[in-house]
Each structure stands twice: as structure tokens, then as C-alpha cells.
Amino acid sequence: MKTVKSKFKFKGGVHPDYNKELARDGAIERLPLPKELAVSMSQHLGAPARCLVKAGDFVRRGQVIGEKAGFISVCVRSPADGKVKAVEKRVGAAGAMADAVLIDTTASLPEDAPPPPVLAPMDWSSATREELLGRIEEAGICGMGGAGFPTAVKLNPPPGKRCEYLVLNGAECEPYLTADYRVMLERAPRIRLGVEIMRKVLGLPAVRIAIEANKPEAIAAMEAAFADIEGNVEIVVLPVLYPQGSEKHQIYATVGRVVPEPPALPIDVGCVVENVGTVAAIADAVELGEPLLERVTTVSGDAVATPKNVLAPSGTRYADLLEFCGGATERPAKVISGGTMMGFAVSSLDIGTTKTTSGLLFLSRRRVFQYSSQACINCGRCLRACPMNLNPAEISKAMEVDDVKTAEDAHVMDCIECGACSFGCPAYRAITQFCRKAKNSIRARIAAERAAAAAAKASDGAAKKEAK
Amino acid sequence: MKPKTAENHYVLSSSPHAHARSSVSRIMLDVIVALLPTTLAGVWFFGMPAVWTILVCVATCVTTEALCRMAMGRESTVGDLSAALTGLLLALNLPAGIPLWMAMVGSVFAIAVAKQVFGGLGMNPFNPALAARAFMLISFTGPMTTWLAPVSRCCRAQAACGVDAVTTATPLAFVKAGQLDQVPPLWNLLIGDMPGCIGEVSAIALALGAAYLLWRKVITWHIPAAFIATVAIYALVSGRAPAHVEVLTGGVMLGACFMATDYVTSPITAKGKLVFGFGCGLLCMLIRQFGGYPEGCSFAILIMNAICPLVNRWTQPRPFGAK
Numbered sequence: 144m145k146t147v148k149s150k151f152k153f154k155g156g157v158h159p160d161y162n163k164e165l166a167r168d169g170a171i172e173r174l175p176l177p178k179e180l181a182v183s184m185s186q187h188l189g190a191p192a193r194c195l196v197k198a199g200d201f202v203r204r205g206q207v208i209g210e211k212a213g214f215i216s217v218c219v220r221s222p223a224d225g226k227v228k229a230v231e232k233r234v235g236a237a238g239a240m241a242d243a244v245l246i247d248t249t250a251s252l253p254e255d256a257p258p259p260p261v262l263a264p265m266d267w268s269s270a271t272r273e274e275l276l277g278r279i280e281e282a283g284i285c286g287m288g289g290a291g292f293p294t295a296v297k298l299n300p301p302p303g304k305r306c307e308y309l310v311l312n313g314a315e316c317e318p319y320l321t322a323d324y325r326v327m328l329e330r331a332p333r334i335r336l337g338v339e340i341m342r343k344v345l346g347l348p349a350v351r352i353a354i355e356a357n358k359p360e361a362i363a364a365m366e367a368a369f370a371d372i373e374g375n376v377e378i379v380v381l382p383v384l385y386p387q388g389s390e391k392h393q394i395y396a397t398v399g400r401v402v403p404e405p406p407a408l409p410i411d412v413g414c415v416v417e418n419v420g421t422v423a424a425i426a427d428a429v430e431l432g433e434p435l436l437e438r439v440t441t442v443s444g445d446a447v448a449t450p451k452n453v454l455a456p457s458g459t460r461y462a463d464l465l466e467f468c469g470g471a472t473e474r475p476a477k478v479i480s481g482g483t484m485m486g487f488a489v490s491s492l493d494i495g496t497t498k499t500t501s502g503l504l505f506l507s508r509r510r511v512f513q514y515s516s517q518a519c520i521n522c523g524r525c526l527r528a529c530p531m532n533l534n535p536a537e538i539s540k541a542m543e544v545d546d547v548k549t550a551e552d553a554h555v556m557d558c559i560e561c562g563a564c565s566f567g568c569p570a571y572r573a574i575t576q577f578c579r580k581a582k583n584s585i586r587a588r589i590a591a592e593r594a595a596a597a598a599a600k601a602s603d604g605a606a607k608k609e610a611k
Numbered sequence: 612m613k614p615k616t617a618e619n620h621y622v623l624s625s626s627p628h629a630h631a632r633s634s635v636s637r638i639m640l641d642v643i644v645a646l647l648p649t650t651l652a653g654v655w656f657f658g659m660p661a662v663w664t665i666l667v668c669v670a671t672c673v674t675t676e677a678l679c680r681m682a683m684g685r686e687s688t689v690g691d692l693s694a695a696l697t698g699l700l701l702a703l704n705l706p707a708g709i710p711l712w713m714a715m716v717g718s719v720f721a722i723a724v725a726k727q728v729f730g731g732l733g734m735n736p737f738n739p740a741l742a743a744r745a746f747m748l749i750s751f752t753g754p755m756t757t758w759l760a761p762v763s764r765c766c767r768a769q770a771a772c773g774v775d776a777v778t779t780a781t782p783l784a785f786v787k788a789g790q791l792d793q794v795p796p797l798w799n800l801l802i803g804d805m806p807g808c809i810g811e812v813s814a815i816a817l818a819l820g821a822a823y824l825l826w827r828k829v830i831t832w833h834i835p836a837a838f839i840a841t842v843a844i845y846a847l848v849s850g851r852a853p854a855h856v857e858v859l860t861g862g863v864m865l866g867a868c869f870m871a872t873d874y875v876t877s878p879i880t881a882k883g884k885l886v887f888g889f890g891c892g893l894l895c896m897l898i899r900q901f902g903g904y905p906e907g908c909s910f911a912i913l914i915m916n917a918i919c920p921l922v923n924r925w926t927q928p929r930p931f932g933a934k
Contacts, residue, residue, distance in 0.1 A: 153931065159629045318629060391932065403932050477622040483629040490623055504628075511622050512630050518733030520635055521874045523831075532931045536879055537923075557930045562627030569633040570733075576625035 144369050146362065146378040149353075149396045155530040156384040156392075157563045159318050159484060161357070166321045166443045166450040171329055173454045174467050176223055178249050180458030181495030182208065184242040185235030187285035188292045189215030194242045200227045201252050203259035205434055208244055211280070217293045218283045222436040222456030224259070226250035234494050243495060246458065262432035267340045275344050275429060282428035283498075284435045288312055288323075288388065288418030289481060291499040294425070297417070298344045300410045306345040307413035308398050311338065311352040311422060313361060314381055314388035317482025320502040322439040323419050325452045327354070327361040330423045331368035337422035340429050342374070345415060349375035351397040357383045385484060386561040390416045392530055404557055420501075435498055442468045444505040446475040455496060462492035464503055475505035484562045517570040525564035525574055531557050535564035535574045542577035547588075550581035558582065635732075639692035641829045645820035646699055646869065652803050652813035656761040657707035661809045665702040667711045671718035672698030679727040693732045697721050700740035703810020703865065704909065705747070708759045708778070713751050717743040737916045738876045741909045748909075758806035779806045782860040786852045787905040794852070800859040811865040814858075821868035830872045833884035834891075838867035841892025851900055862908035863895065870909070876916040883919075883926035890915045890922075 185191035192209030202208055202221040209219035225248040235241035265278060280295035300306055311334070315323040327334065338350055352369070354362050365378055379397045381387050390409055391402045393416055400412040409416055420438065427433040436456055443450035448469030455464060461478065465471060479486040480494070482502055496503070525535035534553050541549035555578055564574040653661045676694035680687050688694070701721050705714060721743035729735045748755045760779040782805055785793040795805045803813025811817075824830045839858055846857040857863070862870070871877060871891050878887050891911045898907020915922075 157631070159627075159631075395931075401932050403934070404930065407932070475621065477624075477628060479628050481626075484627045486626060486628065488621065488623045488626075488628065490621055506628070511628075512632075513622075514624060517635065518731065520638075520733045521877075521879055522638065523874070523879045524633070526879055526928065530931065532928045534879065534928055537927075553927070554930045554933065557933065560626070562629075566627050566629060567631045567633060569635045569638055571630070571634075573625060575627060579625065 144366075144372050144376045144378070146366060146380060149379050149381045151395050151397075151399045152382065152384075153392045153395050153530055154532055155528050155563060156386065157528050157566050158383070159385055159566060162319045162443070163321050163324070165319065165445075166441050166452055167324065169321075169325075169449075169451045171325050171439050171452045171454050172467075174456075174459060174463070176248055176456065177459050177463040178247070179228070179460065180222060180225070180246045180248060180456060181233055181460055181493070182219060182222065182244045182246060182458035183233060183235045183495060183497050184209045184219055184244070185239065186219060186291065186457060186497035186499065187217045188290050189213060189217075191235065191241045192216060192219045194230055194244065196227050196230070196244055198227055198229050201225070201250070201256050202227060202244075202246060203252075203257065205260050205262070205436070207260075209242075215293055215296060217285045217295075218281065220283050220434045220436060221246060222458055223248045224252060226252075234489060235497065243458075262428070262434060264432045265429050267336075267343065267429050270429070272344050275340060278429055279344075279425055282424070282434040284421060284424050284428060285498055286418055287420040287424065287438055287498060287501070289317075289485065289499055289501060291497070294417070294421055297415060298341065300345075300415075304410045305413060306348045306410065306415045308394075308415070309338070309341055309345055309348045309350045310393055310397050310414055310416040311350065311419055312388055312390075312393055312416050313352060313354040313358075313365070313419045314393060315358075316355060316385045316388040317484055317486070317502065319443045319504055320441045320482050321443075322441045322452055322501050324358055324361050326420050326423055326439055327358075328364050331364045333423040333426045334365070334419055335368040335372065336430060337424070337426035338369075339372075340425055341415075341417065341422065347374065348415070350377070352376070352378045353381055353387075353393050353397050354378065355381050355383050355387055385563065386530055386559070389530065389559055389561060391559070404554070438496075438498060438500070440464065440496055440500050441502040442505075443502065444475070444479075444507075445510055446471050446473055446505040446507045448472050457498055457500075458495040460493055460495055461489070461503055464496070465492065465505065471505055473507055476508040476511045477506045479504040479506065484566070485560065512571070514565070514573040514576070515571045517572065519572060520570055522569060524567040524569065528563040528567050530561060530563060531559060533558060535578065538581060539564075539572055539574040539577040542581050547581055547584045550578075551585055555581040556585060635691045635693070638829055639696045641824065641827050642869070643692065643696055643699060645823045645829075646703065646810065648816035648819045649703065649810045649813055649865070650699065652816040653703065653707070653809035656803055656812060657759055657809055658762050660707040660759065663711060664705055664707060664709060664714050664809060665699065667714045668702035668705070668718045669695055669698035671715045672701070672722050675719050675722035676727070679723055680731070683727070685731075688731060691732060694722055697726070697739045700810075700869065701743050704740060704744045704808050704862070704870075706755065706758050706807075707809050708757055709751075709754050713747060713754060716750075717747040720746050733875055735875055736919075737913055738870055738873045741870055741913050741916075744909050745913055760806055761804050761812070781806050781905065782856065783899065783905040786856065786860075787899070791852060791856075794856055794860070797855060797859075800855065805860065807860070808862065808865070811862045814864050817864040817868055824868070824872075830868075831881065831884065833881050834872050834877060834888040835867040837885045837888025838871055838892045838895075839863065841889050842896055845893065845896040849896070849900060857896070857899070861899075861906040866891070866895070866908040866912055871912050871915070876919055878919055878922045878926060880923070880926045880928055883922045886922050886926065887915055887919065890918070
């Protein structure tokens, strides 16, 4: 095991104010079980889980209340005992509406209630690869860095593809967020165990632990935890630059490989990237039989009385988190789920956290600005900031007149929506939003084309049958 | 910009929720600040006529901008300072002795015709100040090519013949005529003690301003470097005049650092900027050597403005990970 400096620097990137000092030194605190949870069926990337409970049902802690609904999907387990008050539409992890199970945790269970389901602790060294993958899947684990990709899918590369490097993402380049940082400091042995389990599942790849240079304590904690590990393991110290935590850029910074354009995935260049929090969750699921029911969320922002890193069950309402942190010092003008660069603004504090809620920010009016429709002055700051080396100015100008074709020709589908372009735009243009709009219309068009092709094929087949 | 919200709602907007807090007006202000040294040098060398020209151009441009926006029923854009900057740049591209009404007509042309007709800031294909200068050169050829001698020499001449101001030929006119011995010495070229447009004479002041823009990251080095290097290399190869004379006289320094770097009318990619700077330098020297005018800097930049969209198309960046 050794610590090295990153040898590869990607083009572009920006330096937003990190504001991490607000919550950085606050040890992880456990939130007392809230009276009500709003557990979303869409806590991950991919198909929302299929809800298995209805109003009036009693649920036990760990009980599957939403089953995996597709290949790219994960199950949802109840984070607590209680009674289902209702199932209704709420904002999910991806920002879209999805079913949420409202659980009253104060309800007393009937005497004949079944015991809570138990996942047996496993000995990872004797368990098979399939057993470990099965456990990760049944524990409902998805990437906890933000995107929420189902972990069991990621750890099971398609045939013919081999993982050569396991990259541990501890960059946490989003402003304000310190959840991963605290996990690295306080749960280093769990991360070590998780890495060993993942190495076994992935066929003993080399390991690269990526941490930004502004987190020396986290680097020291990882060095201590991994000191005696065998094999090709390196801690790679990354320069402080947003978006250092982006999968593609992290792979480049640690291994020097470039992931080709979509639909290529990191595994196509022999890499798997996993967030440090996810790795700790894998250790808990395997060694303790503890499914993913809770996570550390950084509650911060200049409108919060006491910013904290809170360990809370998924489904915790934002209002409960705010109250736990001493409430607001002034009326927040904007509430953001996630970080300030890629998180999404929410309209209500009645929404529940998910497995991917890395942060919850309450910003005062002074920290909030508005995009305008000022014309692009062609200054080129967005081009220089874009880590994907796109031409965001061109895309935004095209999308202003709904010219999706030009945006597509400008490779808008490569956009990772990191926000670096909008961040530096002196005309305050909503460039990232224009890119998102273009991507959505292109995806919708491709889906429509596929559906039309499938329909044509079906009718073609029917016609042939008739002809016979 | 301050967000507009009802009191009992949270602001909803697409990410990112952080901003570098740069602004268009701050960029324009930076350019104006960067132009102060050469403006002061111009005033020092050409005296009150320079002051009046500058004031008239800036005031006329700002007024025209306000009136145009009003006539079109659009929000005022005077606050972004781009009109004030255009006025200053136009004045710096005029000879000090120009009749003020001509400066006024040029300023109206710059804002009304070269900028607002196309939709205002960000939409104009040609650099407004240079378009106005070209318009004035054609319309008022005589006054636009009558050069005041710098005050220092003027004073000596006044003492000798008792006139108000002395007109003279620019170093480039001497070069054109093959009278290289008439070109002022290097020191005069550097500090700007020579006839020329108000803002183009002092190479040192212009370099100071350009350094400020580079430091503030308002401009990148690509266009000025490519422009000036092309002029210098052309001079060395053609042997028409020494390279330092070609670079330091006429509009090359002002053009390369402040006119060709105008965001709206120059390419957006680094590669495109290099092509653009090279084209400007080459056309400038071709016009100087073979054209009818002794100086071709503004025409060179205007021609390159015209092909800027094409250069942009040639030099699209290749995405990270693309083949």
C-alpha cells in the first residue's frame, strides 16, 4: 500500500466555494427515530421498486416493502417498525415523482405481528461470489455518491469484461458535503472490510482510493486502515478541482484511462468506481446482515443553526433533519437535496431522504441567485470549464430556439450535467438546464423510435403470419 | 441577479445552485480599466482634442444604446457597460483632430447599425467600433487620415510657426512611401510619441492593459500572440520594414489585444483563436503591403469577423472520451 499523487489532470473544471468547514468537524450523530417516515420507492437509478404494502399494513424493520422491478433496480426495505399511513406520490431520488410509503413509527404493532426479517451474518472469506452478490442485492444497496446505480449490477460485469481497477471514490467534490469525509474518518475499518469483499466479488482487481488533497485527515485514516493490506492498493491524492468525483474523471485521474462516449461504461476500460459510503454499507450487509436502511446526510448551509452530519433512516422528512440541527436561523430561500453543483432544489420539507441523499442544504437569500435570459457573449468560459470538453455555449444557443439537432451534433449526450458551465457564465445563462433539456428530448426521441420500430416489427410479423 | 420569489416559497431552479459571481458588466469594466493606460497616453500625447473625442464617443454610444432599446421596446442594456466600452474603443481608433460631429455620427453607426440592428450585445457579427471606423474611413476619408502630431513635437512646431496644431504623416505612411529613415526611433514607438489614432500609439500602455486582461482571465493569450507573431514573421520574411516597426506602429497592438479579442466577434475555441489571430495578422500585412491604405489592421479584423462562424465550425472541441 502506498500513497501517490495523481499523475493525470483532466481538462476544465472549476473551483466553487467549498464551505465544508460548516460541517466538517461535526462527528456523525444518530437521529432519534422520527415519528413519521416517507420511504420512496425511487431511491436509486433505474426502475422504481414495486410497492408491496398498502395503507393500514403493519411493517417490521428490514421488511421488503418495495421489490426490485427490473434489471436496473433495487429493493426497498422498511427502515423501522410501524404502520403504513398511506402510499402517495412524492419526489424521489431522481427528482421525479414516485410512490412513497408513509410509515407511522409510533403505532404499536399487533401481538401477532411477524418477527422482523433477519439477514444472517456471513463469513465473507468463505462465502462464494454469487452469495456475496446476492447479499448486496437483497440488502438493497445502490451507489450512495449521488447517482444511485444498483451496486449488485455494477459488481457483476457482463461476460467478457473484467474489472482490473476498483476505484474508491472519496473525492466528495460537491461544496458543503462532508458525509463521505466523516465516514472515512469514523468508519475506516468498515471501508477496508468492504473493499476486501468487493475485491473478492470482482476477481481481485487493483484498488485505487481517490481523495482530494484538501482532506489530509481522511487520507491519514485510509492510510492507517489499509496499512497492512496485500496486493496492488494505492491511495491517490487528487488536486482540489470540481468535478473530481465524476466517475469518468476519477478514472482518468487515478488510472489514466479514458472512458469512451456513451453508451460505454467504466467497465469497458476495466474499471469499477464505488463511493466510500457504499463500500461501508456492503461491509455492514455482509458481515452484520444489516440492510441499507440509513445513511449519513450532511445538513448544512448558512441558514442552518448547527450544521451536522446526521445518520438518519431513509425516509426521514427534511423538516425532521432541520429540527435536529437546531432549526433555521432565518427563513431559507432555497432548499437543496444534494450539493450546490448537482443537487436539486425542493419545494417542500415534507419530502423524505433516500439512499442517495448525501446532503440537505438550507441557503439564505444572500446565497441564492437567478438565471437570466441574457444573450451569450461568446466569452468561452463554459468551454474552458467543461470537463467533458464540450461546447456548452453552442448547445445553449441552439436549445434557446429548440434546435435539438445542433445540440446533438455538439455531443450533448456526453454532458455529465456537472454544472461547471453555468457556474462561471457571466451572462447567468442556465446552460446546464439547456443541456438537460436537450438530453431529455433526445432520449424521448430514441425511446419513441424504438417503440415505433418494435410496433412495426410486431405488425410485420403478424402480417407474415397471416400471409402463411 | 436577485431572485424573484413569493415570500412563502422556496426558490426552485435547475442545478447548479452556486455561481462564480462573474458578470458581463464586470468583464466590460475590466476592459475599460485595461484601456485606461492607453487612454491616458493618448490624452498626454494629443491633448484636449483627444479628451473631447473620447467624451463625445462614449456619451453618444451610451445615449444611442438607450434610445435604440427604448425604440425596440426592450429592457435597457446601458448597465452592462458594453456601449460605453464601444464608445471608448471607437474614440481610441480615431485621429485626435476629427471633427466632433463626425465622431458622433460614427458612434451612432456603431451602436445603432453595427450592434442593435442585429439584436444587441452577443448578436453583432462585426466589432461595432471597427465597423464604425470603417464606415467613417469611407465617409470622411480626409479627416480620418489627417493626423495630429503628438504634443511634444507640436509645441516645438508651434514655437516655430505659431499655429494651433500641426498635422503630419504616420510612420506607416513613411513605410508605404519607402522612407524608412523618417520612422521615429524605437523609444518613441514604445511610449507612443508618434502620430496615429488616440489609443493606438503607446505600445507600453497597451501591453500594460493586455497584461491586466490576461491576469483577470478576461482574454486568453491566443489571439494577441498569434496576431502579433504573424505580423512579426511576415515583416521578417517580406523585409518591407523592421519587425518592431510593423508591430509597434499603426493599430496592431490595439487591434491584437483589444479589438480582435472582442468575445462576440472572435472564435470561442483556443484553436479557433489561433487561426483567427493568424488570419488577422496576415490580412493586416497584405493590406499594408499591397492595399491602397497604409494601414489595414481594422479591415483585417473585420474580414476575420466575417469568417468567425466558419472558424468556429472548423475548430469544434473533441469531447473527452470521443474517438
